[in-house]
Amino acid sequence: MTVSNTSDIETSAPRHLRGKYAVCGVGETSYRRGSDQSTRALASWAVGNAIADAGMDISEVDGMLSYSNNDSTFAPHVATDLGMRLNFYTDIYGGGSSTECLIGIAIGVIEAGMCHTVAIYRAMNGFSQVRIGGTGARSAAPIVGDQIHHRAYGWQSAGQMFAPTFMRHMYDYGTTPEQVAAVKVAHSKHASNNPKAFYRQRYSIEDVINSRMICKPLHLLDCCVETDNSTCIIVSRIERARDCPHPPAVIQAVAGRVCKPRGDIHLHYQSGPISTVAGHYAKNILWPNAGVGPEDIDVTGSYDAFTFTTMLQLEDYGFCKKGDGGDYVSNGTIELGGKRPNNTSGGHLCEGYTHGMSMVIENVRQIRGAIDDSCPLGPDGHRQHTYDYAEGGCRQVENVELTANLGWAHPGAGSAVVMAKDHL
Amino acid sequence: MPVQGEYMGMMLTVDDVDVENRDFFKYCAAGEFRLQRGLKSQLLRYPPTTACPWTGERASEWVPVEGRGVVHSYGEVHHAIQPAFKSKVPYLILLVDLDTQKGQPSAHEALRVGGNLVLPDGSFAPPDVIERVGIGSRVRMVFSQVADGFALPQWTLDEQAEQPSSPWRYGG
Numbered sequence: 001m002t003v004s005n006t007s008d009i010e011t012s013a014p015r016h017l018r019g020k021y022a023v024c025g026v027g028e029t030s031y032r033r034g035s036d037q038s039t040r041a042l043a044s045w046a047v048g049n050a051i052a053d054a055g056m057d058i059s060e061v062d063g064m065l066s067y068s069n070n071d072s073t074f075a076p077h078v079a080t081d082l083g084m085r086l087n088f089y090t091d092i093y094g095g096g097s098s099t100e101c102l103i104g105i106a107i108g109v110i111e112a113g114m115c116h117t118v119a120i121y122r123a124m125n126g127f128s129q130v131r132i133g134g135t136g137a138r139s140a141a142p143i144v145g146d147q148i149h150h151r152a153y154g155w156q157s158a159g160q161m162f163a164p165t166f167m168r169h170m171y172d173y174g175t176t177p178e179q180v181a182a183v184k185v186a187h188s189k190h191a192s193n194n195p196k197a198f199y200r201q202r203y204s205i206e207d208v209i210n211s212r213m214i215c216k217p218l219h220l221l222d223c224c225v226e227t228d229n230s231t232c233i234i235v236s237r238i239e240r241a242r243d244c245p246h247p248p249a250v251i252q253a254v255a256g257r258v259c260k261p262r263g264d265i266h267l268h269y270q271s272g273p274i275s276t277v278a279g280h281y282a283k284n285i286l287w288p289n290a291g292v293g294p295e296d297i298d299v300t301g302s303y304d305a306f307t308f309t310t311m312l313q314l315e316d317y318g319f320c321k322k323g324d325g326g327d328y329v330s331n332g333t334i335e336l337g338g339k340r341p342n343n344t345s346g347g348h349l350c351e352g353y354t355h356g357m358s359m360v361i362e363n364v365r366q367i368r369g370a371i372d373d374s375c376p377l378g379p380d381g382h383r384q385h386t387y388d389y390a391e392g393g394c395r396q397v398e399n400v401e402l403t404a405n406l407g408w409a410h411p412g413a414g415s416a417v418v419m420a421k422d423h424l
Numbered sequence: 425m426p427v428q429g430e431y432m433g434m435m436l437t438v439d440d441v442d443v444e445n446r447d448f449f450k451y452c453a454a455g456e457f458r459l460q461r462g463l464k465s466q467l468l469r470y471p472p473t474t475a476c477p478w479t480g481e482r483a484s485e486w487v488p489v490e491g492r493g494v495v496h497s498y499g500e501v502h503h504a505i506q507p508a509f510k511s512k513v514p515y516l517i518l519l520v521d522l523d524t525q526k527g528q529p530s531a532h533e534a535l536r537v538g539g540n541l542v543l544p545d546g547s548f549a550p551p552d553v554i555e556r557v558g559i560g561s562r563v564r565m566v567f568s569q570v571a572d573g574f575a576l577p578q579w580t581l582d583e584q585a586e587q588p589s590s591p592w593r594y595g596g
Binding site: 168 | 498499559
């Protein structure tokens with residue numbers, strides 16, 4: 001089945017495990033450059049914060065999953081530091097698109113009776129240890145075997161590896177630098193209302209276009225920020241999640257990691273069109289299983305390693321017609337106050353870099369109606385959201401029912417999750 | 425013994441068990457661009473892989489392929505990540521559709537071979553040459569020697585080919 005719009009989606013019967021699981025706890029450390037802590041210490045803070053947020057006793061969380069690019073600590077260390085004994089754990093290799101993928105795995109292992117509750121974390125010193133931009137340790141690593149076909153050509157960093165996809169999209173569809181710059185403008189607007197964002201300054205289209213060129217078509221401000229941080233989410237059955245202090249973010253469907261033909265970071269260029277990304281395939285799993293389509297989604301979390309990645313995924317998951325991504329991201333839709341805001345935290349372009357998990361955390365808080373902006377706390381301890389998105393103000397979206405996170409590994413691979421507000 | 429050599433100050437290594445890459449770079453060192461062809465599919469593939477992407481067949485033969493094609497897309501690096509490339513900016517990363525097997529076995533497939541834009545002698549192209557190259561430019565392959573039995577394919581403008589009057593470039 002190929003989904004081209006919402007009317008293609010069969011919604012009469014629940015599919016698979018739709019609505020059976022939820023994210024019931026979220027936690028993070030601050031977004032910094034210079035954490036002065038090991039990834040192990042960072043992880044123990046984030047996991048501990050998420051378990052506390054879920055209102056759970058430490059002994060209740062008996063599953064743990066993590067992802068890294070050989071730049072982080074492992075689950076048994078973190079569990080030991082928190083006094084947990086695990087019935088299930090595994091640490092996978094992966095960066096962007098791992099969060100959504102691991103939510104799917106968490107559901108699977110709980111369903112299989114292997115454990116009850118799973119903590120998923122990412123811990124990284126992406127600025128002060130293994131730099132995500134690729135300078136330092138990554139560029140100094142010996143060049144061996146298959147890597148020669150790209151690294152020997154100075155074709156190594158994420159921006160360099162993805163540039164042919166971005167450039168070809170401009171060629172195929174007439175996408176302009178100004179259109180994609182609008183992603184940074186929107187996300188910086190959102191970040192200005194996020195007290196924990198690393199960059200809280202608002203930027204204009206001109207600021208992006210006039211920033212120095214890194215790797216055409218990417219200016220400095222088309223690229224994400226490097227930070228040190230850890231993030232964690234807790235996945236449990238919906239019944240358990242309903243007893244937690246916060247309203248559950250109900251998991252409607254997970255897709256991925258889904259890949260294009262020959263879906264390796266370098267090999268995927270052999271099949272085309274190279275301006276199409278893995279979401280083109282993932283959407284055919286995501287929307288039918290979720291029982292909703294792009295038009296139903298209130299808030300998106302399309303991964304912004306670069307301005308272009310947000311656009312490419314929104315387009316290939318069907319939020320607009322193929323080729324119209326440039327218009328979609330620049331016509332006000334993705335801004336707070338627009339029809340369907342994207343990355344209301346400021347995302348990886350502004351808030352901080354966590355390989356995707358922070359964008360899922362943000363949407364969990366959107367569904368809860370409990371975004372951590374500067375709005376005043378009421379007598380009940382809940383934030384009194386004003387929905388005034390002026391600088392320094394609110395970033396809660398009104399009446400959020402459904403969110404979609406679109407995780408990006410590279411043009412050839414991605415994953416996604418749809419979450420919903422609970423309606424008993 | 426692994427095949428190893430220093431290129432622009434970077435150590436490149438092909439392990440002795442990595443026979444596909446070893447053979448590929450060995451042919452390059454002899455001035456030949458050869459690709460594996462599946463016996464069943466009769467399709468060429470790039471880069472070297474253990475098995476045929478279309479049939480999974482492990483047996484293959486190395487077939488000489490003409491190193492000519494057209495720029496499918498590119499990136500232009502202004503801020504180098506690797507120390508070896510700091511003195512080369514701006515440099516181009518080209519993704520070239522070979523003429524051979526273009527559009528096969530399906531419309532959007534091609535043998536897309538990466539590389540930098542260099543001059544015929546293998547030195548990196550200066551800015552005034554870079555500015556003449558974009559999507560649609562015709563290029564031909566040259567080889568940069570790394571060590572005995574080890575060379576890298578690179579791309580240079582094809583002087584004999586008819587070039588588009590204005591290849592597509594970022595920013596016009």
